[in-house]
Amino acid sequence: MSRQIFLDTETTGLNPESGDRIVEIGCIEMVNRRLTGETRHVYLNPERKGNEEAIRIHGLTDAFLADKPKFAEVADDILGFLQGADVVIHNAAFDVGFLNAELKRLGRQPFHTVAARVTDTLLMARELFPGKANSLDALCKRLEVDNTHRTFHGALLDAGLLAEVYIRLTRGQDSLVIQADEARPGQTLAVPQLDLASFSLPVIAPDADDIAAHAAVLADLDKASGGKTVWRTLAA
Incomplete structure (x- = not known):
């Protein structure tokens, strides 16, 4: 069974080493390239003021986050959900750096001891589209993933967009569905046989x-x- 978790975070700023913290975590589960409907989504009290530029991006104000749980209160649930999965992140160094900083504050082991593997879709995209813009927005546009509802960056929304982008980056199915396979155990799907010689394909110079x-x-x-x-x- 191939189990993947698509993960995104929003933060108070860009540098965890200078004290910036996570304010939102969004996770979406996929098993064998199908969404299961299982998710984790939390807003967090970062215990510090947010950066104005970051707030303009994600819209999570200090007042909104003031009564939200601290990372320590949700760590066990989030880590349990991620345990043993291939965690897929866009620009993984950023999110993993913040997660490691939060785990270090709690005296916990670093993130690589939780995830079976971390897959960075930014590195994948750079190999597939060298010299091109490869932000999540740019990939959505290039791969025809609808992100018109993305007014603000949001961790759960972006994790969902990333799942769709990943499927298209890896040349999988055209869309994601939450349903059981059509063929039940022990059954086979009938595939019609076509004589391809009967087709005449146009050649356009x-x-x-x-x-x-x-x-x-x-x-x-x-x-x-x-x-x-x-x-x-x-x-x-």
């Missing part, structure tokens, strides 16, 4: 604009790889 656009893409890839692209060797 590229025009000058298509050829120029293709050359520009190859040039960008060549530049991003430092001139190490294979087609340069083949062409030579």
Whole structure:
């Protein structure tokens, strides 16, 4: 069984080493590339004032967070949910750095002792789209994931968007569903046999604009790889 947890956090600022804290955690579970409906979502009292720039991004004011639980009060539940999972995070170094800082305050073991593995979709995207913008918003636009309802950054909302982005990054199904497989144990699905020889596929020749656009893409890839692209060797 492949169990993944898509995780996102919101924070008071950018640097846990200078005392910035987590203010929101959102987690969504996926098993065998299907959402299970199991989630964890908490707002947290960071026990310090938030940074104005961060508040503009996530909209979580000091007044709103004042009566929310502290990280210590939810740590066991969150860590139990994450235990043994492949935790998928966009820009994992950021979120894991904050989680480790919170765990250190409690005298707990670091995050890598909880998760079976951490998968960073930012690193995945940089390999697939070198030289391109690879923020979560940019990936949603490129991979046609609807994020028009994302007025503020929110941990649970962003975890859900990340799950959809991940499926498309890994060339999986086009959308996520929460349902049982159509085939029950012991049953097989009938797949119709088609004679592909009966199909006549049109061949569309590229025009000058298509050829120029293709050359520009190859040039960008060549530049991003430092001139190490294979087609340069083949062409030579």
